[in-house]
Amino acid sequence: MQIAVTTPTGNVGRHLVATLVRAGVRPRVLLRDPGRLTPELRGEVDAVPVDQLDAHAVVAATHDVDALYWVDPSTGGADPLADYARATGSVVRAVTDNRIGRVVFQSSVGAEKRHGAGEIDGLGHTETALDDLGVDVTHLRCGYFFTNLELQLDALRAGALQVILPLDQPMAWVAPRDIAEVAATRLLSLAWSGRCVQAVHGPADLTWRQVAEILTAATGRRIGVEQITDDAMRTRLQQAGLPNGLVEAVLGMSTGLRENFVPEQPRTLRTTTPTTLAAWAYDHLRPRIADA
Template identity: 50%
Template sequence: MELVVTTPTGHVGSRVVRLLLQAGVRPRVLVRDPARLDADTRERVDVRRGDLTDAAFVRSAVEGADCVLWVDPTPHTADGAVELSRRTVAGLTDALRAGEAGRAVLLSSGGAEKRHGAGHIDGLARVEEELDATGADVLHLRCGYFFTNLLMNVEELAQGVLTTSADPDGPMPWVDPRDIGDVAAARMLAGSWRGREVQGVHGPEDLTWRRVAEVLTGALGRPVGLRVVADDDVREALRAAGLSAEAAENIIGMTAGLRGHTLEQARTPVTTTPTALAGWAYTHLRPLVAR
């Protein structure tokens, strides 16, 4: 079985690579800098070095693959991020359309079903549409809010503050990227699914930001208070950090565009994954905050 993993050093991709190795598969990994793979992993995978924004490289690198995990590498801070996400998947869509690769699993996001009005999540909506148009077998994993996004808040969490511009009382799915990797690997290894599928990956429970602050208070062993800011405050901070107006709006839109939105995928045994935020935060976040 020829399986291809993009962004193999990321939170999701690295987990998928590990599980495929444990399943007896030698995965093909597309990576810009092979040195970012640990030495033991490099010995056990088929490394294809190149840039995912290079369509010719991607098409060549996925040739003969039974299934490809596509993780969009476009940074939220890029100008024209939505269009760049759409263009970047061209190498994969060309290969699927030509029958040079079999199936694709996309790391998408809850909110992509809106298609418009959700900031850079609209980029994943465009990627979904591009993959769907190939007529190949494709699976869109629409994931909840990553636990690992909290790693960007370590300094302020050490000061006892959690900041958001989201609705503090609006529940939404929070998920461990490790669990997303488990789902992605399982679906890549399963050869029976056909057509277009969409699957939510929602973590064990929906959480409000107010509840997240309470969970972190217990897990970190220190009080964490919630600070709610306005979109204009975020916009001002992003522009002060040097981002363009367009990039700032793409970031703001990912939160603003989903206020009050009900996700298309319901919470079911299929969409629910096991890792709780409290345990993850105690293991991964607490040591960083303590330092």
Template identity: 60%
Template structure:
């Protein structure tokens, strides 16, 4: 089986690459920056330089591939949803041109809403397009990545976090390594067919108050979280250098999950993964601080 992995050095991709290698697969690693792939990894994998928003590059890079782990781009952009649409076109054309039989797609909780969830609307559009193909597709509807906290590293150092979400509302939080484990098992499992959704919810739902308490215990200093207005958060994104369209799309992910949202997939044994936030803080956040 020849498996291609998009964004192999991302938070999920680096763990998925290792899992596939351990499983006896020599994956094809597709990335804009193959020079970032460690030389040790390239002893067990092949690499290709490809821009996921360029259909011709993706078609060329995936010839002879049996299955793909697909990730839509997440880069600073003036129009991120346009980039997502181009990436969707890329994977659809690659599947059709190369007869790729299986796709595992890194989606998100909220994609089931289809519209009104900012950047996640781009993921929803990819889900819809893949479901129109007569191939086997699994959408991984992932919870909120632990690694998103790394984007707030300076605030955490100061003992402060901000969100537009209610501080006492539980939501799924998940370690990217656990998403990678589910992705590897799905790619290597020959028994599933058709179009399916697999939620990845982490070990338990957490409120932002829970997160602040866990950080405070593990970091040995108080970390406080405050709920701020949508306008304040958008201003912070703009001050950080986001183009207005990107700021709106990122903010929309939170407001879309806050306002009139009910998750389609409920937590079950199948969606629950093992890595707790406290363990991830010890292994990844504290070294980054």
């Protein structure tokens, strides 16, 4: 089986590629700059330079591929939903032209809404486009990545996280490494077919208050959290240099899941993965905060 993996140096992709290599697979990895691969990995994969927004290039890069792990790339552009639509066009062309029979798509909790969840709406669009192709497809509806906390290192060092979700609203938190393990089992298994939705919820639903307590214990620094207004967060993102379209798309990922949202997939044995936030924070976040 020839397996292709997009975003192989990302938070999920780097673990997925390593898992496939350990399983005896030589994956084809698609990325803009193959030079970003670690030296020890370069001899274990077939690297193809490709821009995922270039449909022609993606079709060429996935020739003779049997199974594809697809991630819509985040571009940081002013119109992220338009970028997601272009990425969707690329994967649809590749699957159709190359007759790729199996796809595992990295989606998100909230994509089931289809509309009203900001940047997540782009993932919902990709889901429906892949469904329409009639191939075997699994959508991984992933929870909130632990690694998103690495984008807030300065706030963590200062001991003050600011969010726009209610502090007592629980949500799924998950380690990207666990997502990679689920993705690998789906790519390698022939026991499923048709359209599947596989949620990846991590070990527990956590509120932001619980997250602050966990991070305090894991890092040895007192970390608090406060809810701020949407406008205050909007101003912060604008001051950070994000274009307005991206600001609204980022905000929408929280505001769209804030009112009466219940994930389509409940927490079960199938959706629960093992790595705890406490263990991840101790291993990965504590050293980075201490480096300051």
